[in-house]
Amino acid sequence: MGTALVYDDEMTKYKLLWVDPVCELEVPERLQVSHQALVRSGLAGRCVPVPVREATDEEVLLVHSAEYLEGVKKTPFMDLEDLMAFTQQYGDVYFHPNIYHCAKLAIGATLQLVDRVMTGKVRNGMALVRPPGHHSQTSQANGFCVFNNVAIAAQYAKKHHGAKRVLIVDWDIHHGQGIQYCFEDDPSVLYFSWHRYEHQSFWPNLRESDFDSVGSGKGAGFNINVPWNQVGMGNSDYLAVFFHVLLPVAYEFGPDLVLISAGFDSAIGDPEGHMCATPDIFAHLTHLLMNLAGGKVCAVLEGGYNLTSLAQSVCQTVQTLLGDPPPHPANLGGPCESALESVHSARSVHKKYWSCLQHAGEPSTKTCRPAQQDGPQGPQSNGGGEAQKEAIAWPEPLQRVAPSVRTALVLPDAVPCADGCERFSPAEGPDSMATAGLRKHFLKESEDGVNVKLLYNITALVGKMEKNEVWHCLPFPFVPSYVLCVCSKHLHINFNHTLTYGCGDTVGLMQAALGLLLPLGYQYAPGLVLLVRPPGCRAREDLWLQLTGLLQGLAAGHTLVLVQENETASVGITASCLLGNAAPSLGSLAAPGPEDVESFERLRLRLQTDWPLLQTTETW
Numbered sequence: 139m140g141t142a143l144v145y146d147d148e149m150t151k152y153k154l155l156w157v158d159p160v161c162e163l164e165v166p167e168r169l170q171v172s173h174q175a176l177v178r179s180g181l182a183g184r185c186v187p188v189p190v191r192e193a194t195d196e197e198v199l200l201v202h203s204a205e206y207l208e209g210v211k212k213t214p215f216m217d218l219e220d221l222m223a224f225t226q227q228y229g230d231v232y233f234h235p236n237i238y239h240c241a242k243l244a245i246g247a248t249l250q251l252v253d254r255v256m257t258g259k260v261r262n263g264m265a266l267v268r269p270p271g272h273h274s275q276t277s278q279a280n281g282f283c284v285f286n287n288v289a290i291a292a293q294y295a296k297k298h299h300g301a302k303r304v305l306i307v308d309w310d311i312h313h314g315q316g317i318q319y320c321f322e323d324d325p326s327v328l329y330f331s332w333h334r335y336e337h338q339s340f341w342p343n344l345r346e347s348d349f350d351s352v353g354s355g356k357g358a359g360f361n362i363n364v365p366w367n368q369v370g371m372g373n374s375d376y377l378a379v380f381f382h383v384l385l386p387v388a389y390e391f392g393p394d395l396v397l398i399s400a401g402f403d404s405a406i407g408d409p410e411g412h413m414c415a416t417p418d419i420f421a422h423l424t425h426l427l428m429n430l431a432g433g434k435v436c437a438v439l440e441g442g443y444n445l446t447s448l449a450q451s452v453c454q455t456v457q458t459l460l461g462d463p464p465p466h467p468a469n470l471g472g473p474c475e476s477a478l479e480s481v482h483s484a485r486s487v488h489k490k491y492w493s494c495l496q497h498a499g500e501p502s503t504k505t506c507r508p509a510q511q512d513g514p515q516g517p518q519s520n521g522g523g524e525a526q527k528e529a530i531a532w533p534e535p536l537q538r539v540a541p542s543v544r545t546a547l548v549l550p551d552a553v554p555c556a557d558g559c560e561r562f563s564p565a566e567g568p569d570s571m572a573t574a575g576l577r578k579h580f581l582k583e584s585e586d587g588v589n590v591k592l593l594y595n596i597t598a599l600v601g602k603m604e605k606n607e608v609w610h611c612l613p614f615p616f617v618p619s620y621v622l623c624v625c626s627k628h629l630h631i632n633f634n635h636t637l638t639y640g641c642g643d644t645v646g647l648m649q650a651a652l653g654l655l656l657p658l659g660y661q662y663a664p665g666l667v668l669l670v671r672p673p674g675c676r677a678r679e680d681l682w683l684q685l686t687g688l689l690q691g692l693a694a695g696h697t698l699v700l701v702q703e704n705e706t707a708s709v710g711i712t713a714s715c716l717l718g719n720a721a722p723s724l725g726s727l728a729a730p731g732p733e734d735v736e737s738f739e740r741l742r743l744r745l746q747t748d749w750p751l752l753q754t755t756e757t758w
């Protein structure tokens with residue numbers, strides 16, 4: 139199954155017709171440069187093109203009021219004066235004779251994408267649309283938005299595709315208050331948003347954008363706000379929020395559809411965001427969501443105003459949706475103090491709604507903080523819309539080359555090769571020197587039963603992976619691990635020291651994978667991931683497939699999975715995961731056992747000094 143790309147240049151055919159310094163950012167070129175970058179990089183050609191359509195009135199009315207729709211319907215016939223008058227009743231938005239048409243196409247594009255993903259015609263996809271949507275509300279336009287594309291898509295997926303639980307991840311740097319209002323008391327839609335807030339001094343300056351807005355009534359717990367109270371947040375800050383707030387809750391929620399309000403004003407260089415996360419981080423954020431909902435992920439463009447980082451970030455997102463493993467993450471440190479405070483606040487206010495957060499600390503009682511530290515990236519800008527003093531530069535994201543062979547299998551002749559993979563056996567066997575070396579490094583004298591030739595095959599494969607000729611392989615059968623491996627009974631991290639984490643059940647292991655293994659792995663930045671499936675893990679096949687999927691975010695996807703010889707039935711489905719297909723959904727996760735949580739937290743406390751990406755609370 140492929141990745142859909144929904145785009146039509148008709149949506150570039152409206153613009154600001156008068157002077158308004160707030161709205162001049164939102165230009166047609168945003169869509170043009172994004173689409174052109176996808177075409178020039180060859181990514182558009184790898185996608186399934188899906189045509190746009192106009193939304194029907196009924197679809198608009200899933201979120202908006204009839205009177206608002208009737209008002210917007212009049213705008214195509216208004217002259218400049220009337221358009222300006224009509225615009226005055228709303229904030230930070232502009233109208234144009236063609237914007238109503240484009241706003242219906244933006245909804246239609248989004249719903250076309252949802253249709254194809256929910257009916258399995260494609261695995262996932264992206265809709266490149268404007269006007270964006272997440273600020274618009276029942277009866278008002280706001281923040282460049284006319285209709286709320288993503289909110290309408292969530293209601294549509296529930297109504298027309300029977301979706302029971304929809305996760306909306308809003309990584310735009312502004313709070314999508316329109317979406318929050320729409321699902322305030324609705325437990326079937328979990329809305330997650332991070333946003334520049336600076337203690338309510340940043341637009342839209344709403345008290346309800348803070349972390350303590352958790353939803354109301356039956357919807358309590360299903361609205362998660364992570365406010366950024368400083369600018370300059372970087373890759374480690376974003377990943378910390380995913381590992382310690384969003385992903386544990388998302389896996390517990392168990393969505394059957396993921397909608398991404400994909401705004402890229404949260405990328406470096408953006409005049410609105412003033413953040414420092416680099417475009418390649420969106421490859422990781424996308425990857426970390428792709429094993430939820432059986433891979434049903436729809437990304438919908440929201441904001442993004444630096445045309446360079448916008449285009450680069452869109453390409454990183456689409457290339458990952460296509461199944462290409464993300465690039466090595468740029469030098470990751472730990473989250474900054476301010477980010478930790480936001481993480482801690484969000485976790486503590488949600489601990490009563492989500493069992494995966496049961497161990498989160500109490501809301502921080504700290505009132506006075508030490509003297510204002512330099513933010514994550516040196517002295518802070520004074521917030522607000524100050525002009526960018528010096529042009530911010532960042533390295534162009536590295537080429538993510540797709541090697542000729544994506545997944546190689548080392549199998550006994552009797553085991554059939556999985557489709558899409560290639561059977562591997564080096565031309566010549568190990569010579570005497572190689573044999574001696576392998577015995578010396580890998581085998582204890584008592585183990586000479588292990589097949590030296592097999593080990594030789596594995597080292598030959600690893601050699602090919604290093605040269606990027608092969609991405610993954612599935613040698614056969616079980617041999618000792620030597621890089622980074624995970625066993626259901628223990629978490630072995632064989633570098634510098636071996637870390638053992640015992641946990642009893644699937645939930646415990648899944649939460650440990652999200653809150654311990656992934657942050658450790660991202661910070662360790664291994665060159666190779668070795669996933670050793672221990673005997674008897676067939677019983678939890680879907681969990682192991684989740685790990686196989688998630689861990690491909692490391693080592694630029696160089697993954698070695700070792701399967702027990704009596705588990706040939708796992709070869710095909712594991713190979714499918716290595717080929718980039720999503721792991722089957724785990725459904726909603728139950729609560730992890732208290733003893734698992736205890737040992738998890740003890741381990742985190744022990745390790746977080748050396749591995750700061752494990753932190754979830756301020757250190758002072």
Ligand SMILES: COCC(O)(O)CCCCCNCCCN
Pocket residue numbers: 160230270271272273281282283310311312313341401403440441442523
């Ligand atoms: C889905 O909309 C995309 C977006 O979130 O990027 C829109 C941002 C509107 C930013 C408005 N700034 C007003 C500043 C007033 N001093």
Ligand SMILES: [Zn+2]
Pocket residue numbers: 310311312401403410440441442
């Ligand atoms: Zn935005």
